[in-house]
Amino acid sequence: MRHRSLLAYANYRYLKIAAFVVAAAIAAYALERAPAGRYGGTWLGYTLGTIGALLIAWLTWFGVRKRQYRSTAGSLQGWLSAHVYLGATLIVIATLHAAFEVGWNVHTLAYALMLAVIVSGFYGVWAYVRYPAKITDALGDDTQESLLLKIADIDRQARTLALSLPDAANKLVMAAAQGTRIGGTWREQLAGRDRGCPTSAAVAGLAAVGKTLSGNAARVNQQLFALMARKEELVARARRAVALKARLDVWLYVHVPLSIALIGALTAHIVSVFFYW
Ligand code: HEM
Ligand code: HEM
Numbered sequence: 566m567r568h569r570s571l572l573a574y575a576n577y578r579y580l581k582i583a584a585f586v587v588a589a590a591i592a593a594y595a596l597e598r599a600p601a602g603r604y605g606g607t608w609l610g611y612t613l614g615t616i617g618a619l620l621i622a623w624l625t626w627f628g629v630r631k632r633q634y635r636s637t638a639g640s641l642q643g644w645l646s647a648h649v650y651l652g653a654t655l656i657v658i659a660t661l662h663a664a665f666e667v668g669w670n671v672h673t674l675a676y677a678l679m680l681a682v683i684v685s686g687f688y689g690v691w692a693y694v695r696y697p698a699k700i701t702d703a704l705g706d707d708t709q710e711s712l713l714l715k716i717a718d719i720d721r722q723a724r725t726l727a728l729s730l731p732d733a734a735n736k737l738v739m740a741a742a743q744g745t746r747i748g749g750t751w752r753e754q755l756a757g758r759d760r761g762c763p764t765s766a767a768v769a770g771l772a773a774v775g776k777t778l779s780g781n782a783a784r785v786n787q788q789l790f791a792l793m794a795r796k797e798e799l800v801a802r803a804r805r806a807v808a809l810k811a812r813l814d815v816w817l818y819v820h821v822p823l824s825i826a827l828i829g830a831l832t833a834h835i836v837s838v839f840f841y842w
Contacts, residue, residue, distance in 0.1 A: 571693065574646035583650035587657045594661045603664040605672070606838070613662035617655055618831060621679070624652050625824050649690055655679060671837060675830035678823055685819040696813045703805040712803045713747070719796040726789045730782060734774050734789065741767035741793065745800060748807045751815065757808025764800050768793045 572580075590613060599607045605614055627648050631641065659676055667673045704712070720742040727738040744763035748754050771790040778786050 571642060571646055571649070572690070574643055579647045579650035582647075583654045586651070586654045590654075590658055590661055604666060605663055610662055610664065613658050614835075617658045617662055618835065620651060620655055620658070621827065621831060624648055625828060628821060628824070649686065652683060652686055656683060671830060672834045675827060675834045678827040678830055682820055682823045682827055685816050685823065689816045689820060692813050692816060696809050700806050700809045700813075703802055703809060705802070707802075709803065709806055712799055712806075716745075716796055716799050716803070719792055719799070723789055723792045723796070726785055726792070729785055730778075730789065731774065734771060734786060737763075737767040737770040737774070738789065738793070741796070745796075747800060747803045751811065754807050754811040755815065757804050758801070759804070762797075762800070764793060764797050768797050 593609055593612075594603070597603060597607065597609045599609075601607075604610055627644060630644060659679060663672065663676060667676060707715070720738075723738045724742060727735045740763040746753070746759060753759070768790065771786060771793055775783060775786045775790060
């Protein structure tokens with residue numbers, strides 16, 4: 566809900582402003598009379614370049630603004646809505662500024678970095694609209710914390726139950742308690758599962774052990790098996806929530822560093838055009 570309203574904020578105010586900016590830039594470009602041909606150094610070229618550079622500075626400022634919780638200059642929601650729509654206008658502003666000229670130079674490096682930042686931003690918006698509801702689904706009535714508490718609780722119960730069973734069952738339960746990992750490196754978080762998961766191994770292993778038992782031991786083993794199967798399900802849910810959360814965060818590790826690189830390349834671009842002037 567919060568993120569859906571990001572796009573619709575204030576009745577699509579920033580979408581309208583962005584559409585106006587894009588239309589004005591295209592009209593100015595179409596009407597421009599440039600005797601020496603269109604390029605970044607014409608009157609309009611400089612205007613669009615300056616607007617583009619100011620926009621990029623402002624978009625980067627968002628990282629600082631986000632952290633100033635006490636500031637009252639507009640809601641964060643409104644800022645983000647403006648960020649997304651005005652950020653996207655750069656595709657048109659910068660392309661018209663460069664008059665569709667690209668080559669292997671620092672100007673095009675700035676342009677390419679800008680496009681990469683924007684594409685990662687599109688992914689971010691898509692993720693913000695899509696994943697929060699999926700995370701809620703994966704967690705159900707639980708929170709990440711309560712899931713972990715339930716899992717720890719099952720581990721304790723299982724180890725007590727296993728005490729009266731053969732060594733094989735004890736080993737499986739112990740390995741499941743000590744070796745089951747939720748999260749970890751980025752890659753593990755994003756994978757959302759573990760092929761060598763000791764809890765899954767315990768579920769399969771206890772089923773096999775059960776076939777060799779009879780009487781009371783078989784009953785206890787059956788209880789233990791049910792506990793481990795329940796744990797397996799909780800672990801799967803916790804991993805899924807972690808994976809979705811990671812997908813929600815991972816793009817910022819592209820968006821933000823490339824924004825910094827963009828500022829660097831853009832500075833080089835601007836300095837170099839004035840240097841060779
Ligand atoms: C204050 C801001 C800016 C100024 C003063 C400026 C200036 C210029 C000038 C004078 C040119 C023409 C260079 C030539 O053809 O010899 C140019 C081209 C270009 N600019 Fe900018 N620019 C600015 C912002 C930007 C921004 C924000 C971008 C995109 C991130 C950008 C990307 C380009 C590209 C790709 C070219 C074409 C280079 C080529 O011909 O190979 N510029 N710029
Ligand atoms: C060249 C253009 C852009 C630059 C330089 C830029 C830069 C930034 C920066 C510095 C942040 C703050 C991140 C942080 O500190 O956590 C940010 C956040 C964000 N950007 Fe961009 N951005 C640009 C374009 C876009 C575009 C076009 C979109 C979407 C279509 C977008 C989507 C977002 C989103 C959704 C966030 C919020 C992240 C959060 O609050 O968790 N950005 N951007």
